[in-house]
Amino acid sequence: MDDFVLTPWESRGRIDYNRLVETFGLRPLDGSMKMRLREAAGQDHYMVRRGVFFAHRDLDAILESHRSGDGFFVYTGRGPSGQTHIGHLVPWVFARWLQERFGVRVYFQLTDDEKFYHSHALTLEETARLAEENARDFAALGFDPLKTHIIRDTVDMGVLYPLAARVAKKITFSTARSAFGFGNDTNIGMIFYTAIQSAPCLLEERPVLIPLGVDQDPHFRLTRDVAPLLGHPKPALIHNVMAPGLGGPDSKMSAADPNSAIYTTDEPAAIRRKVNRCAFSGGRADIDEHRRLGGDTAVDVSYQYLRLFFEPDDGILEGIREGYESGRMLTGELKQALIERVTQFMEAHHARREAVDLDEFWFDHDEYKGRMRR
Amino acid sequence: MDDFVLTPWESRGRIDYNRLVETFGLRPLDGSMKMRLREAAGQDHYMVRRGVFFAHRDLDAILESHRSGDGFFVYTGRGPSGQTHIGHLVPWVFARWLQERFGVRVYFQLTDDEKFYHSHALTLEETARLAEENARDFAALGFDPLKTHIIRDTVDMGVLYPLAARVAKKITFSTARSAFGFGNDTNIGMIFYTAIQSAPCLLEERPVLIPLGVDQDPHFRLTRDVAPLLGHPKPALIHNVMAPGLGGPDSKMSAADPNSAIYTTDEPAAIRRKVNRCAFSGGRADIDEHRRLGGDTAVDVSYQYLRLFFEPDDGILEGIREGYESGRMLTGELKQALIERVTQFMEAHHARREAVDLDEFWFDHDEYKGRMRR
Numbered sequence: 094m095d096d097f098v099l100t101p102w103e104s105r106g107r108i109d110y111n112r113l114v115e116t117f118g119l120r121p122l123d124g125s126m127k128m129r130l131r132e133a134a135g136q137d138h139y140m141v142r143r144g145v146f147f148a149h150r151d152l153d154a155i156l157e158s159h160r161s162g163d164g165f166f167v168y169t170g171r172g173p174s175g176q177t178h179i180g181h182l183v184p185w186v187f188a189r190w191l192q193e194r195f196g197v198r199v200y201f202q203l204t205d206d207e208k209f210y211h212s213h214a215l216t217l218e219e220t221a222r223l224a225e226e227n228a229r230d231f232a233a234l235g236f237d238p239l240k241t242h243i244i245r246d247t248v249d250m251g252v253l254y255p256l257a258a259r260v261a262k263k264i265t266f267s268t269a270r271s272a273f274g275f276g277n278d279t280n281i282g283m284i285f286y287t288a289i290q291s292a293p294c295l296l297e298e299r300p301v302l303i304p305l306g307v308d309q310d311p312h313f314r315l316t317r318d319v320a321p322l323l324g325h326p327k328p329a330l331i332h333n334v335m336a337p338g339l340g341g342p343d344s345k346m347s348a349a350d351p352n353s354a355i356y357t358t359d360e361p362a363a364i365r366r367k368v369n370r371c372a373f374s375g376g377r378a379d380i381d382e383h384r385r386l387g388g389d390t391a392v393d394v395s396y397q398y399l400r401l402f403f404e405p406d407d408g409i410l411e412g413i414r415e416g417y418e419s420g421r422m423l424t425g426e427l428k429q430a431l432i433e434r435v436t437q438f439m440e441a442h443h444a445r446r447e448a449v450d451l452d453e454f455w456f457d458h459d460e461y462k463g464r465m466r467r
Numbered sequence: 468m469d470d471f472v473l474t475p476w477e478s479r480g481r482i483d484y485n486r487l488v489e490t491f492g493l494r495p496l497d498g499s500m501k502m503r504l505r506e507a508a509g510q511d512h513y514m515v516r517r518g519v520f521f522a523h524r525d526l527d528a529i530l531e532s533h534r535s536g537d538g539f540f541v542y543t544g545r546g547p548s549g550q551t552h553i554g555h556l557v558p559w560v561f562a563r564w565l566q567e568r569f570g571v572r573v574y575f576q577l578t579d580d581e582k583f584y585h586s587h588a589l590t591l592e593e594t595a596r597l598a599e600e601n602a603r604d605f606a607a608l609g610f611d612p613l614k615t616h617i618i619r620d621t622v623d624m625g626v627l628y629p630l631a632a633r634v635a636k637k638i639t640f641s642t643a644r645s646a647f648g649f650g651n652d653t654n655i656g657m658i659f660y661t662a663i664q665s666a667p668c669l670l671e672e673r674p675v676l677i678p679l680g681v682d683q684d685p686h687f688r689l690t691r692d693v694a695p696l697l698g699h700p701k702p703a704l705i706h707n708v709m710a711p712g713l714g715g716p717d718s719k720m721s722a723a724d725p726n727s728a729i730y731t732t733d734e735p736a737a738i739r740r741k742v743n744r745c746a747f748s749g750g751r752a753d754i755d756e757h758r759r760l761g762g763d764t765a766v767d768v769s770y771q772y773l774r775l776f777f778e779p780d781d782g783i784l785e786g787i788r789e790g791y792e793s794g795r796m797l798t799g800e801l802k803q804a805l806i807e808r809v810t811q812f813m814e815a816h817h818a819r820r821e822a823v824d825l826d827e828f829w830f831d832h833d834e835y836k837g838r839m840r841r
Contacts, residue, residue, distance in 0.1 A: 206632050217629055247632065251625030255591055258580050258621065261656030266640070269655050281643050282635030285659030 099308050099335075100274065102211055107343045110147055110307075110334060117310050119148035119332060129156055134194040139405045140187055140333065148307065150317065151329035155302045159195060165300045165329075167191050168293045170202035170244075173223035174212065175348025176356040177230040179402055179435075180336035184304040186402070187333070189234045191302065198240045200293050200456075201231050206246040207290070210282040217247060228454065230357045233445040238453035242461070246289055249456050253292040260295070261288035263319045272311045291316040294328040296461075307332040336401055341373030342392050355398075357446070361436050368395060368432050375417070376424035387420040388427070395424075395431040403434040473682050473709075474648060476585055481717045484521055484681075484708060491684050493522035493706060503530055508568040513779045514561055514707065522681065524691065525703035529676045533569060539674045539703075541565050542667045544576035544618075547597035548586065549722025550730040551604040553776055553809075554710035558678040560776070561707070563608045565676065572614045574667050574830075575605050580620040581664070584656040591621060602828065604731045607819035612827035616835070620663055623830050627666040634669070635662035637693045646685045665690040668702040670835075681706040710775050715747030716766050729772075731820070735810050742769060742806050749791070750798035761794035762801070769798075769805040777808040 097106030099113070114121050122141065126149065131137040133156045140146050155165045169188045171181055185201075192199050205220035228243050246253065269275060269284055290312045294301050303313060310332060317327040338344035338353040346354035352371045355364060375393025377383040390396040396417060404410045413430060416422035471480030473487070488495050496515065500523065505511040507530045514520050529539045543562045545555055559575075566573050579594035602617050620627065643649060643658055664686045668675050677687060684706060691701040712718035712727040720728035726745045729738060749767025751757040764770040770791060778784045787804060790796035 206628070209632060210636055217632060247629045249625070250628035251623070254580070254624035254628065255621045258583060258591060258656055261659070262584055262654050264655050265652050266649070266655060266658060267651040270651070275640070277641040277644070278639045280636050281638050281640060281659050281662060282632055284640060285635070285655050288655060 101309055101311060102273075104308060104335060104345050108307075108335060113307060114148050117148075117307070117314075119307075119310070120150060120152075122147055122149050122152070122331070126152060129153070133159055134190075136194060138187065138190050139407065140183065140401070142407070143400055144334075145183060145401050146187065146304070146331050146333050148332040149330060150313075151300075151327055152302070152331055154326065155300055155329045158300045163299055165195070165197060165302050166297050167197050167199045168202065168296075168301050168303050168328075169199070169305060170204060170290070170293075171227050171231070172204045172208045172211075173220050173227050174208040174215065175223060176358050177227050178346045178354035178356050179398065180306075180346045180354065181227070182230070182234070182357070183333050183336060183402060184306060185231055185234055187304045187331075189236055191304070192236060192240060196240075198242070198297070199236060200242050200244060200296060201228070202244045202246065202290070202293050203227060204246050204286075204290060206282065207286050210280055210286060221245070221247060225451070226358075228451055229446050229449055230442075232449040232451060232454045233442055235445070236454070238450075241454055242456040243451070243454045244293060244456045249458070250289075252296075252456070252458050252461065253289060256292035256295040257285075257288040259323050260291040260316065260319050261285060263322055264288065264315055268315065272315055287312050287315055291319065294320060295323065295325055297465075298325070300326045300329060302329045302331065304331050304333065306335055308335060334401075337373075337394055337397060339367060339371040339373065339394055341394060342397070344373070355435060357439065357442055359439065361439070364435050364439065365432050368428050368435070372398075372428060372431070374424045374428075376427075380423065383423060384420040388417040388422070388424065390414050390417055393417070393424075393427065395427045398431055399434065403431065403438060475683055475685060476647075478682060478709060478719050482681075482709060487681060488522050491522075491681070491688075493681075493684070494524060494526075496521055496523050496526070496705070500526060503527070507533055508564075510568060512561065512564050513781065514557065514775070516781070517774055518708075519557060519775050520561065520678070520705050520707050522706040523704060524687075525674075525701055526676070526705055528700065529674055529703045532674045537673055539569070539571060539676050540671050541571050541573045542576065542670075542675050542677050542702075543573070543679060544578060544664070544667075545601050545605070546578045546582045546585075547594050547601045548582040548589065549597060550732050551601050552720050552728035552730050553772065554680075554720045554728065555601070556604070556608070556731070557707050557710060557776060558680060559605055559608055561678045561705075563610055565678070566610060566614060570614075572616070572671070573610060574616050574618060574670060575602075576618045576620065576664070576667050577601060578620050578660075578664060580656065581660050584654055584660060595619070595621060599825070600732075602825055603820050603823055604816075606823040606825060606828045607816055609819070610828070612824075615828055616830040617825070617828045618667060618830045623832070624663075626670075626830070626832050626835065627663060630666035630669040631659075631662040633697050634665040634690065634693050635659060637696055638662065638689055642689065646689055661686050661689055665693065668694060669697065669699055671839075672699070674700045674703060676703045676705065678705050678707065680709055682709060708775075711747075711768055711771060713741060713745040713747065713768055715768060716771070718747070729809060731813065731816055733813065735813070738809050738813065739806050742802050742809070746772075746802060746805070748798045748802075750801075754797065757797060758794040762791040762796070762798065764788050764791055767791070767798075767801065769801045772805055773808065777805065777812060 158165050167188050169184050203224035205224045208220045209217050320327050338346045372394045375389035532539050543558050577598040579598045582594045583591050712720045747768045749763035
């Protein structure tokens with residue numbers, strides 16, 4: 094048995110991504126697939142190069158649809174259970190790149206209903222408030238407002254529900270239970286919810302590509318079974334690894350523990366404090382030993398955050414890796430490098446976040462219906 | 468064990484209403500309750516006098532809320548699986564009377580999603596089409612368009628869903644399964660659906676009274692458990708008997724068998740044919756025996772339709788009963804009396820049905836939100 098658990102609502106233990114590829118039945122994002130993506134995009138993306146995106150389903154069909162001129166659209170999302178942390182940004186930044194490189198429409202779903210169903214403590218008013226906070230972070234990444242539509246489940250169910258209903262009719266309780274581990278005490282909102290997460294896949298007739306944390310894969314396994322029954326192509330997926338919590342490679346970012354993650358709302362002082370005090374280090378017991386043996390970048394959270402997100406330049410990243418592993422660079426210096434990158438990113442992000450006009454991004458039902466009728 | 472089955476989706480055997488009162492835990496609509504209703508309304512209604520409405524839950528609380536000036540609103544509905552038959556009209560006609568007597572707002576829910584989930588054969592397009600047909604029959608009964616709002620689930624989910632979500636979070640799979648007999652092969656739309664049928668109860672802060680066929684009671688038993696958890700009063704119910712099918716007291720009106728019911732779309736020739744050929748008779752084997760022993764009004768469908776719906780005048784109905792039971796009136800004459808009443812009703816109904824402007828009745832989200840904010 095695996096010694097880790099990963100579901101849309103739970104993550105325990107250190108994730109073995111090779112094992113995930115096998116047990117989930119994913120396709121590894123191998124060299125030839127990466128090359129095809131780079132050729133189609135006319136550029137590569139550092140998250141693909143570095144294996145942050147490590148697996149896919151039917152990415153080849155998406156590239157073929159692009160090549161043939163039929164095109165595709167992109168859908169990603171977020172369950173608003175707290176402020177946005179840097180782990181959430183990974184698939185969004187990638188979606189932004191897909192929009193820029195392929196000129197595609199992007200739908201972003203805020204599942205305020207899911208988080209309400211899941212958490213005893215959260216009210217719909219609170220998840221709606223958090224949804225707006227998360228939307229602000231998403232839009233601030235530089236999406237084209239004319240081609241980007243932010244969906245809030247409790248606001249936009251008028252459009253989603255007829256699509257969700259078609260999916261729901263094809264999913265039995267047995268199937269949902271085995272995909273998600275539901276019990277008899279699961280509430281009926283949660284049981285239905287997977288149909289709502291499937292619905293955006295049916296918003297357009299053309300194929301959809303979904304960049305997502307691999308924990309969300311079970312939802313779309315069901316959607317992929319159902320979509321062909323509804324005359325739609327199977328949604329294609331591209332999976333990213335789960336960014337570790339500040340506590341180290343076995344820890345998770347958690348809305349319940351502010352010290353487990355760096356949030357997009359954190360001020361420079363908080364960023365400095367969190368990295369210096371909380372970021373798990375791959376350094377040795379003392380400086381002498383560190384100089385002699387070098388640090389372990391595989392477990393060092395500061396290095397991993399640079400690799401996952403904050404240092405797109407391979408040359409600079411490689412310099413840091415080499416310096417740290419050789420013992421020339423100390424943990425304090427590595428942390429300082431991360432603090433600088435994060436602070437720089439967040440200052441620019443805060444400014445963009447404040448300047449965002451969300452009215453340009455909310456899903457507009459009339460615009461959508463007009464577009465679909467054409 | 469009972470030798471009949473009655474659920475929102477199935478009805479088998481002859482219903483024992485006394486047993487239903489006991490097993491469902493209903494309050495019988497007894498003489499003192501009928502008197503209180505009559506006093507509050509300033510008039511009585513023949514369906515109440517005759518026991519067509521035979522049970523209730525918390526009708527006394529509704530009358531008290533009316534007396535105190537807090538008022539109430541009315542909610543009823545229809546699952547659009549076929550054209551409207553006369554059995555459907557029973558709670559609607561009563562809702563119309565409540566509106567007239569108490570000046571109340573009425574919400575009418577067309578559950579096009581439920582029927583889609585329930586039936587392999589029905590598409591959402593077809594249930595939406597039938598919903599519009601049913602809406603036309605409802606509106607034609609003379610409701611005040613300013614105080615009457617027709618809800619279509621797949622159109623109006625934008626307003627209903629946040630209310631349904633609050634209900635759904637409080638209902639586990641176990642609870643839904645025991646209320647409705649769900650199995651592992653039940654689709655997840657059907658499992659969630661009861662929350663949607665509950666949602667209109669939460670549309671206003673004041674108490675709601677729901678006239679309904681007794682088969683729908685299980686939905687609202689759940690709603691009544693949940694409403695107080697959401698700060699709402701328990702929905703009050705007033706239950707009508709199930710009108711028998713043309714085939715006799717043990718038969719049901721069924722959309723699948725056009726000869727089982729009289730539909731509001733039937734032309735005079737069809738009405739005549741159905742009553743003459745298909746209406747189960749309480750008459751004897753031959754005329755001599757009938758003259759000697761008299762007919763049995765308890766099983767005669769023509770008599771029951773007059774009692775349930777088509778002959779509001781107690782004096783006339785009593786004359787018919789006495790004539791038929793004494794053997795003076797023959798089955799052919801009783802059928803002729805029903806045919807005349809039904810034809811007369813339908814001619815007027817068809818004219819009103821054609822004249823209805825549904826745009827005056829569709830649930831207007833902006834009007835609703837404006838009203839709720841006040």
